[in-house]
Amino acid sequence: MPIVEKSLVTVDRTEHLEIEGIDVSGDWNSFLRSRVQVDLDVxxxxxxxxxxxxxxxxxxxxxxxxxxxxxxxxxxxxxxxxxxxxxxxxxxxxxxxxxxxxxxxxxxxxxxxxxxxxxxxxxxxxxxxxxxxxxxxxxxxxESPADRFDRAYTENLLRRGILDEADLFRTYERGEGRTMPAREMLRMGLTLLRSGRLRTGPLAHRTRGWRRFGAVLRAKLEEDERRRRESAGAVARAGGGPR
Ligand code: SF4
Ligand code: SF4
Structure with missing residues (x-):
């Protein structure tokens, strides 16, 4: 029986073989394409x-x-x-x-x-x-800019348990070697002022009881990092990683 619904066949054909109206190319359905994998690395x-x-x-x-x-x-x-x-x-x-x-x-x-x-x-x-x-x-x-931003964000948050947005952007921009255009800085400053979050540096808000909780959180993050490094070592020993 010939294939009548051609619009369902979307893969790029490299060869086409039909016998008595039946497509036997074997590539008409993308679900079936990767049946044979010659360089599989598990x-x-x-x-x-x-x-x-x-x-x-x-x-x-x-x-x-x-x-x-x-x-x-x-x-x-x-x-x-x-x-x-x-x-x-x-x-x-x-x-x-x-x-x-x-x-x-x-x-x-x-x-x-x-x-x-x-x-x-x-x-x-x-x-x-x-x-x-x-x-x-x-x-x-x-390391990507997103990774660096994540790091700056985590450090900022760990300091007082509440984000100091102005400091975060200042630190991040400086780290990237950029200076925010004055107009953009003014716009952001006004937004922070309106939302009551312009307090920055030593004046920034702080989460009550953060010292202890922050220490626990920091220890947990360091523990995760240690495990990640160990895991990396195990993968490398097993021959994984970039080749
Ligand atoms: S994970 Fe796999 S099976 Fe599940 S929706 Fe995505 S592609 Fe489909
Ligand atoms: S959980 Fe992540 S991968 Fe899944 S739909 Fe949301 S953003 Fe996409």
Whole structure:
């Protein structure tokens, strides 16, 4: 029987073979395309699967429902952010390609729409973060402005338990070697003033009882960092990481 609904066939054909009206090229349905994988490298997949939050990665059948509903990809037009593609690259072990997204992958805002929509029960949000952790743990990715902003943000927050926005932007801009245009600075200053958050430096607000809580939080972050480094060492010993 010939294929009548041609609009469903969207993959780029390189060859076409029809016998008695039946398409036998084997590439008419993109779901079936990657049946044969000759250079499969399961190290990333094994690592992600071995993590408590990554164990559902193998259920993914690449339908793309998660990406279609992802707010970053769809609503904010961040086409580089594609959870289905991250999972695919991790599944087949295309680590070099995956590393191009070392920074982008952390943009996930944990809205969990992908998890709600996934027909296979993949905990997409957790899997995406676990893939990100793999990339981070095995290194090889240059620090991005987003990473530097995250660091400045965390440090700022840890100081008093409440964000000192003016100081954050001052520190971050200085670190990037930039100076905010006067007009922009004025606009931001007025916004902070109106919202009652212009108190900065020693005058900035402080969360009550923060000294103890902040110390616990800092210790926890340092512990996470230590584990991350250990994990990186384990992956490197197992032959993972950038090649
Ligand atoms: S929705 Fe689920 S099965 Fe479909 S691509 Fe995303 S993770 Fe994979
Ligand atoms: S949790 Fe992350 S990956 Fe999932 S839909 Fe939200 S932003 Fe996209």
């Amino acid at each position: 190290r990333v997949l094994d690592w992600v699967r071995s993590q408590p939050q990554g164990d559902t990665i193998s259920r993914c059948w690449q339908c793309g429902t998660c990406t279609a509903g992802c707010c970053l990809h769809t609503d904010y037009g961040l086409t580089d952010f594609n959870p289905r593609y991250f999972i695919y690259l991790a599944q087949v072990g295309y680590e070099e390609e995956l590393r191009k997204y070392s920074s982008t992958i952390w943009r996930c805002v944990s809205c969990n729409k992908c998890v709600e929509r996934c027909p296979k029960g993949v905990k997409v949000e957790e899997v995406v973060h676990t893939i990100g952790s793999y990339l981070e743990a095995t290194g090889g990715a240059p």
